[in-house]
Amino acid sequence: MENKRIIGVFDDEKNLFDSIDLVQEKGYKISDVITPFAIEEIFDKLKLKTRINIAAYFYGAIGGVLGIYLSLYYMAVISYPLNIGGKPTLSLSFVILIFVGTILVVVIGTLMTFFIIDKKGPGAKEHFQYEGITDDKFLILIEMTPDLSAEDVKKINAIFKNNGALKVDEK
Amino acid sequence: MYKKSIRGILIKGNKTYGEITEQVLASQEKKAPLWWYFAMFVFSVMFLAGIWAIAMTIKEGIGLWGNNNNVAWGWAIINFVWWIGIGHAGTAFSIFLLVLRQRWRTSINRAAEAMTVFAVLAAGLFPMIHMGRIWNAFFIFPYPNTRGPLWVNFNSPLFWDVVAISTYLFTSAAFWYLGMLPDLATVRDRSKSKIKRKIYHIASFGWVGSARSWLRYEVTAVIVGGVAAPLVIAVHSIVSMDFATSVFPGWHTTIFPPYFVVGAIFSGFAMVLTLMIVIKVAFKLDDFVTEGHLDAIGRILTFVSLIMGSSYATEIFIAWYSGVEGEMFTFFHNRITGDYAFQFWAMVTCNAIIPQLFWFKKVRRSLVALFIISIIINIGMWFERFNIVVTSLSKDFLPATWVEYHATNIEILTYLGTIGLFGVGVLFFIRYIPMMAMNELKMVNKPTSTIDK
Numbered sequence: 001m002e003n004k005r006i007i008g009v010f011d012d013e014k015n016l017f018d019s020i021d022l023v024q025e026k027g028y029k030i031s032d033v034i035t036p037f038a039i040e041e042i043f044d045k046l047k048l049k050t051r052i053n054i055a056a057y058f059y060g061a062i063g064g065v066l067g068i069y070l071s072l073y074y075m076a077v078i079s080y081p082l083n084i085g086g087k088p089t090l091s092l093s094f095v096i097l098i099f100v101g102t103i104l105v106v107v108i109g110t111l112m113t114f115f116i117i118d119k120k121g122p123g124a125k126e127h128f129q130y131e132g133i134t135d136d137k138f139l140i141l142i143e144m145t146p147d148l149s150a151e152d153v154k155k156i157n158a159i160f161k162n163n164g165a166l167k168v169d170e171k
Numbered sequence: 172m173y174k175k176s177i178r179g180i181l182i183k184g185n186k187t188y189g190e191i192t193e194q195v196l197a198s199q200e201k202k203a204p205l206w207w208y209f210a211m212f213v214f215s216v217m218f219l220a221g222i223w224a225i226a227m228t229i230k231e232g233i234g235l236w237g238n239n240n241n242v243a244w245g246w247a248i249i250n251f252v253w254w255i256g257i258g259h260a261g262t263a264f265s266i267f268l269l270v271l272r273q274r275w276r277t278s279i280n281r282a283a284e285a286m287t288v289f290a291v292l293a294a295g296l297f298p299m300i301h302m303g304r305i306w307n308a309f310f311i312f313p314y315p316n317t318r319g320p321l322w323v324n325f326n327s328p329l330f331w332d333v334v335a336i337s338t339y340l341f342t343s344a345a346f347w348y349l350g351m352l353p354d355l356a357t358v359r360d361r362s363k364s365k366i367k368r369k370i371y372h373i374a375s376f377g378w379v380g381s382a383r384s385w386l387r388y389e390v391t392a393v394i395v396g397g398v399a400a401p402l403v404i405a406v407h408s409i410v411s412m413d414f415a416t417s418v419f420p421g422w423h424t425t426i427f428p429p430y431f432v433v434g435a436i437f438s439g440f441a442m443v444l445t446l447m448i449v450i451k452v453a454f455k456l457d458d459f460v461t462e463g464h465l466d467a468i469g470r471i472l473t474f475v476s477l478i479m480g481s482s483y484a485t486e487i488f489i490a491w492y493s494g495v496e497g498e499m500f501t502f503f504h505n506r507i508t509g510d511y512a513f514q515f516w517a518m519v520t521c522n523a524i525i526p527q528l529f530w531f532k533k534v535r536r537s538l539v540a541l542f543i544i545s546i547i548i549n550i551g552m553w554f555e556r557f558n559i560v561v562t563s564l565s566k567d568f569l570p571a572t573w574v575e576y577h578a579t580n581i582e583i584l585t586y587l588g589t590i591g592l593f594g595v596g597v598l599f600f601i602r603y604i605p606m607m608a609m610n611e612l613k614m615v616n617k618p619t620s621t622i623d624k
Contacts, residue, residue: 032382035382046382076325101334101338126377133379136187136192
């Protein structure tokens with residue numbers, strides 16, 4: 001079974017930032033922060049990183065340029081070389097198709113990567129639900145692992161309360 | 172936190188996050204107003220008429236159109252280019268302004284992207300029915316086949332068009348939907364009826380909004396947006412090459428790619444303006460679409476209109492400067508004067524002269540003036556495509572084959588049908604999808620629009 005979590009509910013980013021800082025200073029591990037919109041400061045504070053951009057680069061470089069170029073080469077030069085007024089079969093104008101094709105490969109690849117690593121898809125289950133998270137509430141979640149004593153929980157509660165949390169909850 | 176910036180306040184009314192959600196979704200949580208049903212009826216009738224016209228075309232053949240040996244590209248291609256142009260604004264708007272970090276895009280991008288998707292759908296229809304045998308339309312895709320295998324001509328701009336436009340349709344639809352996920356989740360969490368909740372649960376892909384998801388989401392959006400920006404330019408450049416790689420006077424000019432791209436952005440921005448004014452007035456979203464937003468679009472249109480004007484002038488100058496008789500004839504005796512003078516001057520007036528009224532702040536701040544001029548621009552852009560397509564084809568190098576071109580009722584109905592398709596799409600959009608990117612509005616709210624209490 002999953003551990004329960006302590007939830008600090010806020011309605012203001014400033015209080016949220018202060019609480020994150022204090023909780024981290026005390027050495028507790030924040031398992032997640034849930035916000036209704038993207039906030040870059042939180043990525044920095046939680047030291048979150050993603051490698052989607054690197055993946056996208058490789059989709060473009062390998063799949064796009066090489067994949068599209070080679071398939072064009074196969075179709076237009078090897079499989080059925082069309083003689084159009086004696087012009088070269090491997091035409092410079094393929095650059096245009098490689099350009100557009102690369103974009104298509106990057107877009108499809110990046111989106112697939114995002115949906116797969118983030119476990120999103122039509123009908124995917126929400127991994128967490130709480131009143132108002134997609135509206136105007138900011139949540140800090142701290143997992144109650146067995147090594148978190150009752151005293152620790154109290155301390156975390158106090159930090160949240162002192163920093164303007166609307167409510168501290170357990171779920 | 173609020174400091175006065177050049178754009179002024181983006182969201183009026185010192186709103187809290189809850190109020191933003193509330194007000195953007197207000198119109199969708201109520202019953203649809205009467206005008207919505209009325210508009211839906213009108214557009215559906217147009218759409219059905221279009222379907223009938225297309226069915227007739229498929230049944231009887233292209234002979235039902237006014238096309239003839241010389242003017243092989245009539246209204247079908249005019250409308251195709253027109254719709255593609257309109258379809259450019261959405262992504263251009265949303266992505267260029269994203270890349271340029273313009274925060275005022277937030278209240279407009281969703282509607283602009285929706286418009287793009289429907290406009291590109293409408294555009295894609297025309298080349299398909301123009302092929303004549305629509306059931307063989309899949310021949311244009313390169314796939315291993317039993318005819319050789321015979322591949323398509325990879326040097327043809329017409330094939331580049333197929334690739335570019337299908338890529339563009341996919342990319343802009345994906346970008347639109349990606350941006351929508353968090354907002355669909357908001358609708359899901361707010362809905363009280365079980366069925367509605369279920370539908371939006373499926374549509375929102377299980378979005379919750381944890382920090383890790385947001386980071387991945389932001390990176391994905393910037394990458395998709397970033398690669399779509401050059402795509403926008405590529406697509407319309409390729410459309411222009413359909414014309415520019417031919418040898419017809421008035422078509423084979425090197426100015427075409429930039430000229431088409433700018434024209435596309437021009438007509439698209441005008442359509443965004445039309446749509447935003449409708450949304451602003453119909454749903455009383457004045458706080459989100461402020462005069463500042465419309466003013467900014469007006470300024471862009473002034474600038475783009477100047478580029479259009481100079482493009483027209485350049486074309487004419489080069490026709491004279493080249494000394495080629497065919498070019499001289501097309502521009503001076505078949506456009507500026509002659510049979511198609513009306514269309515030429517309509518184009519110049521609508522695109523290059525009337526938008527100059529936007530130099531006046533009073534015009535940029537008047538809803539009525541903005542609305543009328545935005546529609547005039549779209550009419551002008553239609554005439555521009557008419558000019559390009561018909562004038563060059565109707566009178567080419569051999570005077571013995573000169574013909575006139577008149578659209579038939581079937582063509583007119585097909586065109587009305589695509590307007591119906593667009594209208595129906597937009598109406599469904601404003602009814603069932605959050606029409607402003609709420610999560611992005613919330614993002615810009617504090618830094619630009621609220622005053623610390």
